[in-house]
Amino acid sequence: MSEQKKKIERLTGVKGMNDILPADAPLWEFFEATVRSLLKSYGYQNIRTPIVEHTQLFTRGIGEVTDIVEKEMYSFTDALNGEKLTLRPENTAAVVRASIEHNLLYDGPKRLWYVGPMFRHERPQRGRYRQFHQVGVEALGFAGPDADAEIIMMCQRLWDDLGLTGIRLEINSLGQADERAAHRRELIAYLEQHADRLDEDGKRRLHTNPLRVLDTKNPAMQELVDNAPRLLDFLGEASLAHFEGLQRLLRENNIPHKINPRLVRGLDYYNLTVFEWVTDQLGSQGTVAGGGRYDPLVEQLGGKPAPSCGWAMGVERILELLKDAQRVPEPDGCDIYVVHQGEPARIRAFIAAERLRDAGLDVILHCSADGGPASFKSQMKRADASGAAYAVIIGDDEVAADNATVKPLRGAQAGDADAAGASQQQSVAFDALAEHLIERMTA
Known part of the structure; x- marks a missing residue:
């Protein structure tokens, strides 16, 4: 009988030392x-x-x-x-x-x-x-x-x-120091007269740091500190x-x-x-x-x-x-999400993403979570969830035609549809892709 695999204990952060997550x-x-x-x-x-x-x-x-x-x-x-x-x-x-x-x-x-x-x-x-x-x-x-x-x-x-x-x-x-010293003497004398009204923190600070007694948050001591000698008078x-x-x-x-x-x-x-x-x-x-x-x-x-x-x-x-105050800003989405399918398209998509970044655009290139191919449908869901303004789609047809399909994901253009029900998307030559996207995003 094989030995049962020992369960690995899950580690957590130290209490009071918090992670700052991407959502924050x-x-x-x-x-x-x-x-x-x-x-x-x-x-x-x-x-x-x-x-x-x-x-x-x-x-x-x-x-x-x-x-x-x-x-x-x-x-x-x-x-x-x-x-x-x-x-x-x-x-x-x-x-x-x-x-x-x-x-x-x-x-x-x-x-x-x-x-x-x-x-x-x-x-x-x-x-x-x-x-x-x-x-x-x-x-x-x-x-x-x-x-x-x-x-x-x-x-x-x-x-x-x-x-x-x-x-x-x-x-x-x-x-200054001499003024605080004169006040300190008067304050200690005053607090000693009322030592029975001091809490444990006040008694501890009485002779070491009496000024801090005045900063107490204990409601029972408020009247005592209100009547104490004031440093301003010294x-x-x-x-x-x-x-x-x-x-x-x-x-x-x-x-x-x-x-x-x-x-x-x-x-x-x-x-x-x-x-x-x-x-x-x-x-x-x-x-x-x-x-x-x-x-x-x-x-x-x-x-x-x-x-x-x-x-x-x-x-x-x-x-x-x-x-x-509800002053939490919305997370910034990227500019472009690159969708691809097929080995030639994957290589072309990688190159396209780098050229778009060279042009100053923020680009997410789809990478499979499990190493296998993902359908265009599942990739487009990821593209939409990313907050990107446009999806750049590259498949076998695009590689053969030396172009990419540009699909708007946000704004009025994304919601527009032609008679066939297709959203407003365009085929753009690879060499003109960066210029085309920048022009559309700044229009």
């Missing part, structure tokens, strides 16, 4: 093309950094007592040389590292942008995943509130270009002038905004301006983009001091909004 691609491509065009109009240049960085980059740049470093990073030790490495949880620190390493600021300030996957231990939920994608900008070497205002208005222009509504702007100022003249300069520019450009004194960022490198774009359309996790100014970071990572600001937005979250 048009929406991603629409978003990425819109972003690319927008950022080019502002003079931003693309930068691409590795997915893996030294762990120290994030512990030093983001801060060791942040949620990202303490709980969310995917870190490991390289078995080859013992290096401590991390899948990037965000990209600002990496862009700054690259700018320092390659002396990008040697000849002046830089406007940079990036797009790509980031990685954090997350509880997967709508628009939030363990592998997620971000688009971000970094304006390196700019000190004034005009740079802050520009990157904020860039977001508003993006929402307009995407056709999205219901996204509102909240801003705050974190001041700002000096220069910080207030910077914040007012930002608001003036936003007002002059008709950008509605709300000052949220409880708005902080979860990363240590921020100072002065912080902002978030938020919506009520994604449940409790309503932030779709956030950023601000991080003047200390370049020096903190070993470079010459350079004031900087930037933002990042979660691509998956924006795509959810586009779906809700």
